[in-house]
Amino acid sequence: MSDDMQYSQFIAGEFRQGASATRFTVINPATGQPLGDYAHATRADVDEAVAAAAEAFRTWRKTSALERSALLRRVATLMRERGQAMAEQIARELGKPYGEAQKEVVTAAEMFEWASEEARRIYGRTIPARSEGITQTVVWEPVGPVAAFAGWNAPAITPSRKISGALAAGCTIVIKPSEETAGVALLIARVVQDAGIPDGVVNLVFGDPAEIADMLCAAPQIAMVTFTGATAIGKIIGAKAAQTMKRATLELGGHAPVVVCDDVDVDRVVRMAVATKYRNAGQVCTSPTRFLVQAPIYAAFCEKFVKAAEAVVVGDPFDAATQMGPLKNQRRLDAIDRLVQDARERGLTVATGGERIGREGFFYRPTVILQPTLDSDVASIEPFGPIALISPFEQLDDAIAEANRLPFGLAAYAYTNHLQRAHRLANEIDSGVVCVNEWQASLPETPFGGHKDSGLGSEGGIEGVQEFLRIKCVRQGAAS
The missing domain is CATH 3.40.605.10 (Aldehyde Dehydrogenase; Chain A, domain 1)
Structure with missing residues (x-):
């Protein structure tokens, strides 16, 4: 002050x-x-x-x-x-x-x-x-x-x-x-x-x-x-x-799904997805978290996402090079660590991150977990931190069902260049905000509120x- x-x-x-x-x-x-x-x-x-x-x-x-x-x-x-x-x-x-x-x-x-x-x-x-x-x-x-x-x-x-x-x-x-x-x-x-x-x-x-x-x-x-x-x-x-x-x-709260169809430019979507996911260290109620990627592009998406997450610069908030700062407090640090530890104990793949950075402050590495099982904590508990989950899907019905699985419905995202798919995703995902080919879930002039819990x-x-x-x-x- x-x-x-x-x-x-x-x-x-x-x-x-x-x-x-x-x-x-x-x-x-x-x-x-x-x-x-x-x-x-x-x-x-x-x-x-x-x-x-x-x-x-x-x-x-x-x-x-x-x-x-x-x-x-x-x-x-x-x-x-x-x-x-x-x-x-x-x-x-x-x-x-x-x-x-x-x-x-x-x-x-x-x-x-x-x-x-x-x-x-x-x-x-x-x-x-x-x-x-x-x-x-x-x-x-x-x-x-x-x-x-x-x-x-x-x-x-x-x-x-x-x-x-x-x-x-x-x-x-x-x-x-x-x-x-x-x-x-x-x-x-x-x-x-x-x-x-x-x-x-x-x-x-x-x-x-x-x-x-x-x-x-x-x-x-x-x-x-x-x-x-x-x-x-x-x-x-x-x-x-x-x-x-x-x-x-x-x-x-939320646990925002992101449906990525196989007709998109993977490089472009990954670039924007990583920037949005790790904004404010993922401590955003609308933060994209559950990435559901169509099978034909799943491997390429994971590879590029992990590489981009590893390139995120974590550091001093006043350093112009910093892209992600610390978590807010020790409680957040402990909560993220528990989710990652549970994932590891269940044999899930932590593709990158999953650990604290240094001992001063509350810094944590941008983390990516692949194919989380539904019984894992991170699949159902809002991380509210720098964790991204990536899972494959075959048919759009499967992705919509997974997007709607949880009792949350605050924000959801979808990427496709196919008009019929876009209409289905916008109409069938149960969420207060659905962004199609867009990442801005809230603006002063737009209503913002959630469904369900x-x-x-x-x-x-x-x-x-x-x-x-x-x-x-x-x-x-x-x-x-």
Whole structure:
């Protein structure tokens, strides 16, 4: 963090320390060394944040769409102006290569730009009445103060998506970003404040995740919960929200399949596949993981993929040559190691990687496992790390069945130059996002959400703003 801004909470427009005696230390994953520490929020801190959001909602919901739009666009402008500092903080706290971090900041700014535009396009409609003198209108209203939870793997994008969507709709927000990337979230809070967003509209609390979730989900002032993270935790959050009839938008885990048909340019697909797979060390919920390759090109695909994975430069996030940084923490390192160890114990082929790099930081080699058996852990557990699985298939039916085998359906990918195959893959893969001959699963202007155990609702696009709105039908007759 910079000298003029320290790790803290952000409540009712004030950057201040939490009141708890418990402290959290932020670790640089490239070195394993501390970046700083701060006090957890207490129940009183969280209650103050909720109260601030509830009080601010009374006026923010009445703020004109034009004014909300202008303020959100100002946030985007300031975020772009401060992009270097924010990208540096992402690289320090997450270990994402600086070039990738810069792109993340741009996307986060685009989230606010898109939301600023949609704020002015929240349209209702008029329904023809059955008799003269009656008007029937449908009105979209902000749902109310929102509780939000964001993970560490996209520390600028995920909070920005939630904050911008909520504010565009006229809602206020209490967000608990990841404690491990608190500095990035606090830089966003500073931008929000400097852009002129009123105090209390946005509040950030950091502390014990389970305790804060309990408090926010139970708070009567909170009308909605939005969560991005692991499926198991998301189900708990959703259940807690349901107990008090709160709306829940859940963006959860995945295990993305990639169907590669035998009519493609193998070199081109491999080049893009490897770059996408090892982006952010595979710590992306949409990361392509289960590569299903048609038999005639399977051997060539594996050979080229392994060679390209071995050529990925792993190192210091601030080195311009680095293509992949470290894993975020020791937990991720241990989890990846367990998956690889299980694969080896089952006799699977670890074609490359499968080991830690050095003893400083949390670096791991890009890993490729060939033909994983369905009973192996890695075939069913989302790696959320730099592991790619490659398996052959004969008929397209087999590939579609395998793509749909797991209870996840967040993102899926397919490559073919055959139109009929492309239609089948797009229509028959059960996933919230299906990319055909394309790798970008999420953009500010497109809806993003999962099927099955991968979530409920959508973020991004028109649909993402609508998640923060409720419908009111107004029937009005002439006065008697």
